[in-house]
Amino acid sequence: MAKEIPAKGIAPLEVPLTHVVRAGDMVYLSGQIAVRADGTLVKGDFAEETRAVLDNIKAGVEAAGGTLDDVVKTTVFLLNATLFQPMNAVYREYFTKPYPARSTIVAPLSDPDLRIEIEAVAYIPEHS
Template sequence: MIEEIATKNIAPLEVPLTHVVRAGDFVYLSGQIAVRADGTLVTNDFAAETRAVLDNIKAGVEAAGGTLADVSKTTVFLLNATLFEPMNVVYREYFSKPFPARSTIVAPLSNPDLRIEIEAVAYIPRNG
């Protein structure tokens, strides 16, 4: 059974998705974008955008009872390949060894103002 994990720290969107769901001991976070909890987009600085995305992931994982250390897999979507190294600099501020397994894909994003989106999977046992 899948259950929604509610968090007030991620802005609601006008699209048919749930930000965070639990399926057994796994927690899945939909692709997070650079939007603050109040709904404002962060678009002026790529490092700030990346931090906003990772702050949303952190908020979702914490709402499920975990920490970023419980994240086992991420998928990063970047607008272009030149953003790969700047993303890694900020990513290291949030994750440490052993880093989550990760895929990075260069692709256009749903909003033309966005340059990064990250989805995540965390392992957070219900009784752990």
């Protein structure tokens, strides 16, 4: 049975989803956006937006008892393809080889001020 993992450092939700869900040894993180824990959106500098998103991913994985090394898959949503290389530069600050498997999709996002969203899957054994 899946269970919600409360994640400190991630803004409270106003939409019907859970930030972090554990199902056995798998931990699923909903798409994270560039929002701080106080609910303010990070705007302007794309590198800072990307760091805010990845900080939220990190907080969610840590809440489940893991680290970013436990992330096995990410899906990155970008507003446009020109953001691909700048995103990769910041992504390398957070993940090291072997990198998680990743898909990158260019698509409009749910808010006109958003340029990036990332979801993740981690393998974190419950009884390690």
